[in-house]
Amino acid sequence: MSEVIVITSGKGGVGKTTSTANIGTGLALSGSKTVLIDTDIGLRNLDVVMGLENRIVYDLVDVVEGNCRVKQALIKDKRFDGLYLIPAAQTRDKTAVKPEQMIRLCDELREEFDYVLIDCPAGIEQGFRNAIAAADRAIVVTTPEVSAVRDADRIIGLLEANEVRNPKLLINRLRADMVKRGDMMSIDDIIDILAIGLIGVIPDDEKIVVSTNRGEPAICDSKSLAGQAFRNVVRRIKGEEVPFMSFSEDQGFVMKLKKLFGLKAN
């Protein structure tokens, strides 16, 4: 049975696109046929994060307006079997697509794919409504900051009001060292405030920047902690029970991080 999952956040810059790219790649690597849809019309970015920017011929707006068939707009990622992208249009705006059109498109994609991942734009306007229209599930991305958590709370309320039930939280860019000294909200603090289930915690990791520079998702990097965390998220999406990485365990993690980045303990 195929599933449509929207990745959303409210606030911009918390890592929706990076999460979509990594989770999508992970799903394909695990043998599920997956398509990613960038719904951020006018500000498309999933194509560059995936390293597929030079392969775009048709986009989401072309598909819904009938300028091409769905198959023609699907960009196949040659590096990963079973991974496809439908890019957003860059020269149009969010009103170029309607929620009913997204539902129709996703219904068509369900026939072909195991997972349809929708990268939602920031905000709560039409772009958001388009992105969630066809979703069976939602992953809400946040970072441990007041602004991002506040917006996540608003998004959770809007998802529920729009009958996207049981959204799951993805905490991104957690810094164990800051949590330890009491200068960053912990996983428990955030869960306590938002009162929703957790699907993953991604540690702050320089490797994400490096992999985005190259257009190669970090999930492929066996040495990246964030990559490991994303692999766990993928397994949880597929229904596996995976214990959460331990961040609170004192030195262990910090030392590991420092070793990983070649920093000396001071």
Place this chain on the structure above:
Amino acid sequence: MLLDLRKIFGRSKSSKDVAKERLKLVLIHDRANVSPQFLEMLKSEIIKVITNYMDVDESALEIQLTKTRSDDGQSVVPALYANIPIKNIRKSGK
């Protein structure tokens, strides 16, 4: 360890506790704003109960979520504020 030292030297609250406290308060407001229906539902339920005992001016009834100082004055806590103009009190109830 660090936290203990802070206590000993009487340092202020950690910034994450401040963040958490501020968030909790702001979210009480946000959540009430997310669904105007919520306050409407609350309002109609309150009217239902109160009219068993007295006549109230339903059109002038005012309900809002707000903040107030806690009894010990140490922190700010959420409060439900209701202004219910009474027209007439019934003698027997019901």
